[in-house]
Amino acid sequence: MSSVVPHKNKRFFELLSEEHQEILLLHGTEILVRSGQVLFYEGEDAKHIFLIREGQVRLSKMTIDNKKFFLHLKQKHDIVGEFSLFNEMSLSMTAEVVTDSRLVRFDQKNLEALFTQHGDIAVSFIKLFAKNTQSTQAKFSDLLLYGKTGAFYSILIRFSNSYGVNHKDGILIDIKLTNQDLAYFIGTTRETVNRMLNDLKKDNIISVRNGYIIIHQIDFLRKHLHCEKCPLEICTIS
Amino acid sequence: MSSVVPHKNKRFFELLSEEHQEILLLHGTEILVRSGQVLFYEGEDAKHIFLIREGQVRLSKMTIDNKKFFLHLKQKHDIVGEFSLFNEMSLSMTAEVVTDSRLVRFDQKNLEALFTQHGDIAVSFIKLFAKNTQSTQAKFSDLLLYGKTGAFYSILIRFSNSYGVNHKDGILIDIKLTNQDLAYFIGTTRETVNRMLNDLKKDNIISVRNGYIIIHQIDFLRKHLHCEKCPLEICTIS
DNA sequence: TCAGGCGTGTGATTTTGCTCACATTTATTC
């Protein structure tokens, strides 16, 4: 742990006690899922939620006029599909596995019973939701209040918090992201992203080395969003 | 209950059993709060959450460069501040009472204990979060994917679901909203809102009678968002 | 009753971001 990336965010599963982790795992089934597979589609009825043991899952919304919008990129220890607990509502997003993954699948009904019995696990779950809510709303207010540039900076900060690793020249975002991917995360076009990226490169705020983004001056980004002092936990992409 | 406003959304508190309602109320303190008072500010440490018995509370984010963004307008039976449960994180929004209100204030610590003991109340809380999450994310994807017009239509639909009452010419939104208020809900300017409002009036989609908006053709708005068939519960403003 | 405040309405100008079109570079595949 260095000064650049002070600490990784603790994810839901890590926050549970050993004992609770075991209880939870006993109620699920481990499954292997290949990249490209879809865990559930928008509009379907919710049946399961998933814990990621290994791999990455992307949550997105897609519209009829085939616009796409990526909401989250979930990783190890994250929960996917929690927003369907325990409603009869149909799902509001699509979950797609983007790198081969090992997941634990839980049945909704099982979980409800488990939570009713183990109030303390339910409380951990509430914490998960609470953090998520804050994080999501913070993200969107960035996206809306500071234009596309703001949205872009916001997403960079979020990626650096969720996927950043220390690097001699700053923070390296340790996943491949095309311009188009980034565009889907902020609701813009790849051209606009490309121009913004190049502006930042020109000013030496970031650089790109074989497809990976390195952020040299994250404070520049934070300042633009008036977010110098905001807590790390809420600025995440997962 | 008519065909225009098929049913009011059931809010968190109403979904609890009588027994649970009583248990919950026993753990809180009833307070009266005047319009204009602030329950908590962005950046503070979270101490309480609130149940609205009567009145309205607005949740917003405010930035240094004094941009404002209204996230929710909560009403009777809604919970305010749940996103602070049970983290040590500082609050990410400001809660302001906008009409004189009667609230029940809960202490975080109390609630955590209560939930641990009564898993089933915790489960109800998880439902609240789950619905909220879906609703919020649906809203924001509208705001980002369909431009300012889309954002505006989205907000109108949400207000009609949360505050709409039947009216001979359509759905009346039963709260006063200035152009500026609406602008803060969608992250735009009052001028833009004004122009959009007038466009809708011109086409007889809506009209405004002494400050209250009446929606005549809500389907027009829905169609624009490709949202004809989407469930009522997630399109709310609270 | 009239002054001041607040909300609304509307034009002109500028900025931002999207669309389209195409060139170039970087990966893949056979």
Place this chain on the structure above:
DNA sequence: GAATAAATGTGAGCAAAATCACACGCCTGA
């Protein structure tokens, strides 16, 4: 290593929305 595909880079034109500037109506309180 040539052929193809995928991703990046960039200009020009256009559309959407923000900004600025100001006029008007309506309520409210001295």
